[in-house]
Amino acid sequence: LRSNTMFPHPVGCFYRYQAPASKHLKYKIGVLAHRGESVAYFQFNKTFSDYLTYTAGQRFDPPLEFEMVPLDYVKMFSDTEDAVVDFLFVNPSAFSCLESEYGLRSLVSMINRRVVNGRVYDLEKFGGVIMTKANREDIQTMQDLKGKIIAASSISGLGSGQMQFRRMIEAGMDFMNDPKQLVFTSNQNSK
Numbered sequence: 001l002r003s004n005t006m007f008p009h010p011v012g013c014f015y016r017y018q019a020p021a022s023k024h025l026k027y028k029i030g031v032l033a034h035r036g037e038s039v040a041y042f043q044f045n046k047t048f049s050d051y052l053t054y055t056a057g058q059r060f061d062p063p064l065e066f067e068m069v070p071l072d073y074v075k076m077f078s079d080t081e082d083a084v085v086d087f088l089f090v091n092p093s094a095f096s097c098l099e100s101e102y103g104l105r106s107l108v109s110m111i112n113r114r115v116v117n118g119r120v121y122d123l124e125k126f127g128g129v130i131m132t133k134a135n136r137e138d139i140q141t142m143q144d145l146k147g148k149i150i151a152a153s154s155i156s157g158l159g160s161g162q163m164q165f166r167r168m169i170e171a172g173m174d175f176m177n178d179p180k181q182l183v184f185t186s187n188q189n190s191k
Contacts, residue, residue, distance in 0.1 A: 026065040030085030032094055033070035040070040044089065073156060077101070091126070093158030128163035142171035150179040153186055 029048045033040035048068040057064040069085055076094060079085050080102050087107075088098065098104045112123040132139045139145065145168065153160030161184075165175040176182060 025062060026067060027086040028067050028069045028084065029087040029089060030069045030071045030076065030079055032076055032088075032090040033072060037070040041068070044068055048089070073154070080104075091158055093156065093162055097156065126159045126163065128159040130164050130167065142168055142173060146173065146178045147180050149181045149183060150175075151183045151185050154184055 029052075031040050031044050031048065045068045049066055052066040053064070057066060069079070071079055071085070071088075073094070076088070076090065076098070080088065080098055088095075088104065090098065095104065095106070099106075114121050114123060139148065152164060155161050155165075168175040168178070
């Protein structure tokens with residue numbers, strides 16, 4: 001079965017959680033750290049802590065400070081509910097859940113850029129893959145997945161579950177009932 005799944009979504013999104021009103025001098029930005037805390041700090045701390053503090057923060061009197069807070073999928077929900085974070089930087093799939101649950105509103109979206117062999121690519125879509133072992137000649141179409149054990153990273157993962165489930169639905173299948181078993185391998189954290 002060879003099926004790439006691509007949907008037009010920004011690769012990252014920045015959202016403001018409407019926490020109870022208060023006079024903050026320090027705002028916490030929760031970042032979905034699906035590749036682990038150290039990777040999140042490496043990728044985003046200079047932007048969300050240093051850059052915002054020294055640019056946007058200096059426009060206020062007294063100056064504002066920004067702090068990046070890495071969040072796994074569980075803390076993303078609990079820290080939003082408990083108003084631990086003031087802003088969130090998450091993917092569109094996570095945002096749709098948080099928007100529905102807590103009434104988040106989008107401020108801005110981001111498109112990632114990659115350079116491959118000197119060529120610049122704007123990553124404007126999420127991708128996902130459905131694959132089988134090479135020796136599984138009996139699985140060539142979506143319908144062939146019926147009665148099989150299927151694994152996905154997470155039910156909340158856009159590129160590691162939801163896109164594939166959508167393809168199954170488009171093929172007239174029920175991703176929860178048609179497989180023999182649906183196994184979730186992780187919550188997408190790489191710890």
